[in-house]
Amino acid sequence: MTAPALVRVPINPALVEALRQRLGDRLSTAAAVCEQHGKDESYHQPHAPDAVAFAHSTEEVVDIVKLCARYSTPIVPFGTGTSLEGHVAALKGGVCIDLSQMNRVLRVSAEDLDATVEAGVTRKQLNEYLRDTGLFFPIDPGADASLGGMSATRASGTNAVRYGTMRENVLALTVVLPDGQVIQTAHRARKSAAGYDLTRLFVGSEGTLGVITEVTVRLYGIPEAILAAVCAFPSIEDAVNTVILTIQSGIPVARIELLDEPQMEAINKYSKLNHKIAPTLFFEFHGTTAGAAEQVDLVKQIAGEYGGDDFRWASSQEERSKLWQARHDAYYAALALRPGSKGWPTDVCVPISRLAECIAETKADLAQSSIPSALAGHVGDGNFHLIFMIDPNRPEEIAEASRLNDRMVTRALAMDGTCTGEHGIGYGKSDFLYAEHGEAVQVMAAIKRAIDPDNLMNPGKIMRI
Amino acid sequence: MTAPALVRVPINPALVEALRQRLGDRLSTAAAVCEQHGKDESYHQPHAPDAVAFAHSTEEVVDIVKLCARYSTPIVPFGTGTSLEGHVAALKGGVCIDLSQMNRVLRVSAEDLDATVEAGVTRKQLNEYLRDTGLFFPIDPGADASLGGMSATRASGTNAVRYGTMRENVLALTVVLPDGQVIQTAHRARKSAAGYDLTRLFVGSEGTLGVITEVTVRLYGIPEAILAAVCAFPSIEDAVNTVILTIQSGIPVARIELLDEPQMEAINKYSKLNHKIAPTLFFEFHGTTAGAAEQVDLVKQIAGEYGGDDFRWASSQEERSKLWQARHDAYYAALALRPGSKGWPTDVCVPISRLAECIAETKADLAQSSIPSALAGHVGDGNFHLIFMIDPNRPEEIAEASRLNDRMVTRALAMDGTCTGEHGIGYGKSDFLYAEHGEAVQVMAAIKRAIDPDNLMNPGKIMRI
Numbered sequence: 001m002t003a004p005a006l007v008r009v010p011i012n013p014a015l016v017e018a019l020r021q022r023l024g025d026r027l028s029t030a031a032a033v034c035e036q037h038g039k040d041e042s043y044h045q046p047h048a049p050d051a052v053a054f055a056h057s058t059e060e061v062v063d064i065v066k067l068c069a070r071y072s073t074p075i076v077p078f079g080t081g082t083s084l085e086g087h088v089a090a091l092k093g094g095v096c097i098d099l100s101q102m103n104r105v106l107r108v109s110a111e112d113l114d115a116t117v118e119a120g121v122t123r124k125q126l127n128e129y130l131r132d133t134g135l136f137f138p139i140d141p142g143a144d145a146s147l148g149g150m151s152a153t154r155a156s157g158t159n160a161v162r163y164g165t166m167r168e169n170v171l172a173l174t175v176v177l178p179d180g181q182v183i184q185t186a187h188r189a190r191k192s193a194a195g196y197d198l199t200r201l202f203v204g205s206e207g208t209l210g211v212i213t214e215v216t217v218r219l220y221g222i223p224e225a226i227l228a229a230v231c232a233f234p235s236i237e238d239a240v241n242t243v244i245l246t247i248q249s250g251i252p253v254a255r256i257e258l259l260d261e262p263q264m265e266a267i268n269k270y271s272k273l274n275h276k277i278a279p280t281l282f283f284e285f286h287g288t289t290a291g292a293a294e295q296v297d298l299v300k301q302i303a304g305e306y307g308g309d310d311f312r313w314a315s316s317q318e319e320r321s322k323l324w325q326a327r328h329d330a331y332y333a334a335l336a337l338r339p340g341s342k343g344w345p346t347d348v349c350v351p352i353s354r355l356a357e358c359i360a361e362t363k364a365d366l367a368q369s370s371i372p373s374a375l376a377g378h379v380g381d382g383n384f385h386l387i388f389m390i391d392p393n394r395p396e397e398i399a400e401a402s403r404l405n406d407r408m409v410t411r412a413l414a415m416d417g418t419c420t421g422e423h424g425i426g427y428g429k430s431d432f433l434y435a436e437h438g439e440a441v442q443v444m445a446a447i448k449r450a451i452d453p454d455n456l457m458n459p460g461k462i463m464r465i
Numbered sequence: 466m467t468a469p470a471l472v473r474v475p476i477n478p479a480l481v482e483a484l485r486q487r488l489g490d491r492l493s494t495a496a497a498v499c500e501q502h503g504k505d506e507s508y509h510q511p512h513a514p515d516a517v518a519f520a521h522s523t524e525e526v527v528d529i530v531k532l533c534a535r536y537s538t539p540i541v542p543f544g545t546g547t548s549l550e551g552h553v554a555a556l557k558g559g560v561c562i563d564l565s566q567m568n569r570v571l572r573v574s575a576e577d578l579d580a581t582v583e584a585g586v587t588r589k590q591l592n593e594y595l596r597d598t599g600l601f602f603p604i605d606p607g608a609d610a611s612l613g614g615m616s617a618t619r620a621s622g623t624n625a626v627r628y629g630t631m632r633e634n635v636l637a638l639t640v641v642l643p644d645g646q647v648i649q650t651a652h653r654a655r656k657s658a659a660g661y662d663l664t665r666l667f668v669g670s671e672g673t674l675g676v677i678t679e680v681t682v683r684l685y686g687i688p689e690a691i692l693a694a695v696c697a698f699p700s701i702e703d704a705v706n707t708v709i710l711t712i713q714s715g716i717p718v719a720r721i722e723l724l725d726e727p728q729m730e731a732i733n734k735y736s737k738l739n740h741k742i743a744p745t746l747f748f749e750f751h752g753t754t755a756g757a758a759e760q761v762d763l764v765k766q767i768a769g770e771y772g773g774d775d776f777r778w779a780s781s782q783e784e785r786s787k788l789w790q791a792r793h794d795a796y797y798a799a800l801a802l803r804p805g806s807k808g809w810p811t812d813v814c815v816p817i818s819r820l821a822e823c824i825a826e827t828k829a830d831l832a833q834s835s836i837p838s839a840l841a842g843h844v845g846d847g848n849f850h851l852i853f854m855i856d857p858n859r860p861e862e863i864a865e866a867s868r869l870n871d872r873m874v875t876r877a878l879a880m881d882g883t884c885t886g887e888h889g890i891g892y893g894k895s896d897f898l899y900a901e902h903g904e905a906v907q908v909m910a911a912i913k914r915a916i917d918p919d920n921l922m923n924p925g926k927i928m929r930i
Contacts, residue, residue, distance in 0.1 A: 113712075181904055184903070189816060190847055204660070221715040352576065353576035381656050418651070429659070438648070447666075447912055
């Protein structure tokens with residue numbers, strides 16, 4: 001995807017000097033550092049910032065933002081760089097604020113089932129910290145992303161079908177606004193009817209409204225029983241219909257993931273597994289011992305109706321970790337199927353009643369194409385991903401992937417779905433934002449202008465202003 | 466609570482004439498109609514609009530809004546008038562848009578577990594409509610409020626502890642903006658990462674950003690087993706500690722409601738019941754037969770540890786309805802304890818670890834006061850209500866209730882809670898909005914000005930602009 005035509009103004013050396021005075025060694029203009037901060041894990045063209053500032057506190061972020069504002073210089077917040085639609089590309093240059101060193105867990109309340117962390121804390125780090133408390137943080141987008149980045153991109157992932165996305169699991173944020181003002185979006189009460197929902201406004205704002213420096217999230221008690229299983233199906237329709245009936249029956253599965261044949265082949269090779277090469281569902285059940293067993297019985301019955309094989313169980317924690325690690329490595333596994341290829345990951349989400357149809361039409365479309373691809377997804381939410389394994393040196397492949405992607409998104413929108421269930425807009429999907437939201441994009445633009453009148457916060461992302 | 470000092474400009478007769486041409490009989494300037502539309506169910510001073518327009522469609526709302534905009538005339542959306550902080554008071558006069566006749570259920574999808582309704586459909590009407598589908602809509606603020614109003618005020622109520630509030634249960638809204646533009650805030654996918662979360666922005670915006678005309682909500686399968694019970698405790702601390710331990714144990718109770726002694730006395734008299742006059746919890750358990758029974762066992766054990774009596778069961782649907790109707794009538798029941806009194810209902814919400822302390826300090830404060838009051842609440846969320854039964858002709862009682870309310874809110878804020886868990890700000894709690902959110906109110910104000918630059922939408926509510 002080509003970036004929008006934004007003018008890149010050279011950074012003012014006086015700003016670099018002022019930032020260096022404030023941060024010392026933690027201000028870098030080294031080419032390698034800048035390049036690494038201008039790219040994410042996607043095929044999108046990277047755009048390096050002019051400088052990278054490694055912040056250690058909200059106060060430092062305030063000072064960096066104020067200095068950038070004084071010099072009218074763009075700001076791009078950066079967590080782990082694991083986004084997929086060009087979110088961190090410095091399209092207009094400027095200063096990247098790397099928050100990865102703001103990685104302290106500030107408080108955990110076992111009583112209130114919540115925790116407050118600095119934005120750079122990653123989900124695995126938080127769960128490691130929680131290890132002896134009997135609690136866990138469920139949102140799991142695959143990558144070991146930072147909580148700040150996950151908030152900014154409204155991340156979800158495999159557990160969202162049961163636990164919701166970042167939308168449901170962020171209680172409050174500390175945000176540095178474009179003028180350096182610091183706000184708390186909410187207190188810690190589980191619910192509030194006090195004014196506009198600023199927490200939800202900043203969740204998913206992709207760094208275009210401010211820099212998230214602290215995140216308060218909900219936690220959950222580790223269930224008494226966790227059961228994971230894999231089940232192969234005769235066809236992708238059978239697998240999808242199993243998902244649909246499971247969700248419609250209100251069975252509270254914690255994870256229900258679909259992988260198609262190419263994706264299964266890929267993970268077998270990559271993770272040295274021996275799963276059957278067939279459309280497959282990965283399940284996880286959480287509950288009391290009796291409750292989880294009851295869920296398993298119900299889902300087995302549904303799977304049986306659609307010709308599902310016997311469940312292959314991953315009973316120990318170790319086997320479960322291996323199973324889900326393989327699922328999380330699906331992207332890298334798919335790329336390994338075609339050495340030298342670059343991945344073009346994309347996702348859509350539709351109402352579950354349209355999921356089978358949407359996947360079937362998409363697979364039929366892919367069957368006509370010469371570009372290899374693999375499908376996987378959080379199908380319990382109606383959300384699925386495609387990965388195109390493209391040869392980046394062949395423009396015709398990029399054009400073909402773009403055409404297939406366009407068609408899939410258009411199909412999802414026609415089915416009352418969304419152009420992205422969880423990857424976000426970045427600059428890769430801006431065109432689709434307009435296709436999806438129509439005039440409502442003007443409301444988003446009005447909000448953007450009201451909060452960031454000089455368009456300094458991650459310019460060129462989400463909307464074209 | 467006195468209204469903020471807003472200048473009331475007489476309505477332009479040309480606007481009234483234009484609206485009458487468009488709506489015929491459905492434009493009323495009758496004093497009785499206007500008065501009825503300027504007041505809610507609270508003690509707040511009513512402010513009648515100059516005219517009431519009964520809309521039948523989104524297109525009509527567009528025309529009304531455009532005409533009002535042309536004459537710079539304020540607009541107040543109206544559902545059932547059951548709000549509690551002066552939300553519908555026409556502080557600057559203008560036109561009330563009554564949406565109660567927009568009461569069609571537009572679609573129900575049993576497959577997707579969602580429905581789209583016009584804004585005037587009430588929660589009971591929707592559940593009646595769903596009767597034969599095996600589905601239900603859980604959000605239940607007590608009053609039979611409209612879905613539009615419930616969205617606008619981010620309503621929650623007794624089931625929120627399990628099913629969430631309107632924040633979690635609205636999938637999409639159709640909104641007429643202050644300039645007459647119509648937007649859809651989202652499609653029907655369960656989740657989306659496409660741009661700013663406009664749905665959550667309009668949920669809880671109290672009519673200050675636009676008129677909600679259609680609502681898409683989540684539905685749920687009616688559980689196989691629904692069990693309701695009542696349990697009395699030796700002290701309010703024991704009851705609250707039972708709630709806290711239940712929530713911390715992750716038991717998915719559907720309802721867990723606290724009523725103090727005066728409130729129990731009130732509902733016994735009002736609803737002709739014979740419950741023990743003691744701090745009492747009302748429970749409801751949803752699940753499979755085995756799952757609900759498992760929840761009951763766990764909660765009984767916890768209640769037993771805190772000296773709870775035997776559970777009194779309401780097993781039939783009829784007994785359950787009677788039990789919850791009594792709970793819902795708590796407000797009217799409390800008022801009936803003091804004939805001629807007017808109710809001052811208020812609510813706060815705190816992290817559950819502070820709930821026992823917050824209620825204890827509040828009760829101690831009330832014990833020093835001569836004004837009768839009753840306490841009830843959705844304590845599973847950390848949310849509780851007070852009702853002061855005041856003599857409206859005695860200004861010293863209003864002053865005393867105001868002082869007690871101030872102290873309770875200040876206490877909740879100091880405990881990292883919110884000034885209102887579910888009633889909203891209206892004009893009754895604007896001062897507290899600033900106390901709670903500080904500089905973040907300026908962000909809300911910037912959004913308000915960006916979307917409604919002429920401050921025509923429900924002026925004087927939430928913020929003082």
